[in-house]
Amino acid sequence: MRKLFYVFLVLVFAASSSLLFAQQQKRTSQIGSEKYRAIIENFKPAAGQTDNIERGVNGTGTLIYSENFDSYGPIFPPGWSGGGNGTACEWAVDATPTPPGFFSADYSLNYNNGVDFDCGWNWGMATSPLIDVSGQAFNVSFMFYYEGENNYPFWDLTYLTVYDESFNVMEVFYVNPVAQNSWHLQSFSIPNYGNHQKVYLEFYFDTGDEIYNNFKGPFIDNLVVTGTTQNQIPVSNWAIILGVMLIGAFIVVRYRRRLA
Numbered sequence: 001m002r003k004l005f006y007v008f009l010v011l012v013f014a015a016s017s018s019l020l021f022a023q024q025q026k027r028t029s030q031i032g033s034e035k036y037r038a039i040i041e042n043f044k045p046a047a048g049q050t051d052n053i054e055r056g057v058n059g060t061g062t063l064i065y066s067e068n069f070d071s072y073g074p075i076f077p078p079g080w081s082g083g084g085n086g087t088a089c090e091w092a093v094d095a096t097p098t099p100p101g102f103f104s105a106d107y108s109l110n111y112n113n114g115v116d117f118d119c120g121w122n123w124g125m126a127t128s129p130l131i132d133v134s135g136q137a138f139n140v141s142f143m144f145y146y147e148g149e150n151n152y153p154f155w156d157l158t159y160l161t162v163y164d165e166s167f168n169v170m171e172v173f174y175v176n177p178v179a180q181n182s183w184h185l186q187s188f189s190i191p192n193y194g195n196h197q198k199v200y201l202e203f204y205f206d207t208g209d210e211i212y213n214n215f216k217g218p219f220i221d222n223l224v225v226t227g228t229t230q231n232q233i234p235v236s237n238w239a240i241i242l243g244v245m246l247i248g249a250f251i252v253v254r255y256r257r258r259l260a
Contacts, residue, residue: 029154029208032085032123036204039161043172061226064138065131068222069093073107079129089119089217091126091203103143103183103221111205112217117148117156119213123206130165135195137228141187145219146177148207155208158218160188164196175203175218183221189228201225 031037067077074094076082082091091111095101102108109126113119140160148156152174162171171190178184190199203220207213 027154027209027211031208032121032206033125033204036123036125036159036161036206039169039172040159043169061139061228063224064133064227065225066223067128068104069102069107069109069220070105076126080126082124082126084122084124086119086122086124089113089117089122090124091205097216100145100181100183100216100219102219103145108145108219108221109203109223110217110219111158115216116214117205117207117217118215121207121210122213123204125202125204128201130198130200131225132198133192133196133225133227135192135197137192138190138199139187139226139228140190140201140223141185141226142223143183143221144175144177144186145181145183145221147181147216148177148218149212149215150177150180152176155212156215156217157206157208159204159206161202161204162190163200163202164194165198165200167200170194170196170199177218 031040067080069077072078072093074092076093080093084090089112091109093107093109094114095107096110096114097112097116100108111117111124111126140162144158146158150156158175158177160171160173160175161169164170170192171188173188175186178186192199201223203218205218
């Protein structure tokens with residue numbers, strides 16, 4: 001009898017493994033939001049921008065905007081809004097699930113249903129108010145915690161999109177989680193070649209399908225926007241020396257002509 005039981009267990013395991021393998025083989029990923037499908041498939045960097053995926057820098061400069069999602073939690077800060085294909089799993093300002101809850105107390109911006117994002121195929125976005133960058137280049141930095149499949153470019157993906165005042169895409173970044181289940185600094189450089197005065201930031205999360213979504217999702221805290229001078233053309237020392245030499249040569253020529 002015991003042998004038959006063991007044989008039954010082996011058969012069940014084999015059948016479930018085969019079913020799981022077949023399920024994996026049939027998996028297809030698709031961006032749920034029509035808007036984001038167009039953005040991710042069609043966005044091309046502006047002139048002077050080399051790429052738009054995983055391009056991060058350590059942001060330093062003059063503080064333009066900051067949000068730690070604590071003062072108004074558990075509701076969105078003023079000017080922030082959310083949207084998506086459902087209300088069970090969505091972006092929210094709270095401290096669930098815990099851990100991680102937040103990087104700095106009391107809340108963070110996170111995507112889940114309070115436990116995980118196991119709500120079928122689901123997606124959503126959280127959009128900032130207009131941020132005045134005064135036409136300068138700027139960096140966007142934040143602390144990021146992530147738990148999900150992280151199989152770029154397939155499932156459970158987080159994006160940061162930067163829009164101008166008219167919601168034209170300036171930049172879109174895939175937010176690489178670096179490591180699962182750990183807070184890390186994320187920082188992205190936006191050259192702002194169009195010298196746009198004000199911008200929106202938007203975080204987008206998409207599961208890609210309805211399978212393996214029993215994870216806690218992305219968490220964002222301590223968002224900071226700093227201004228830089230990156231979109232200004234630097235003047236090299238050689239250019240300065242050459243300019244001085246040309247001015248000197250011009251003065252010499254003029255002086256000789258006056259003496260002739």
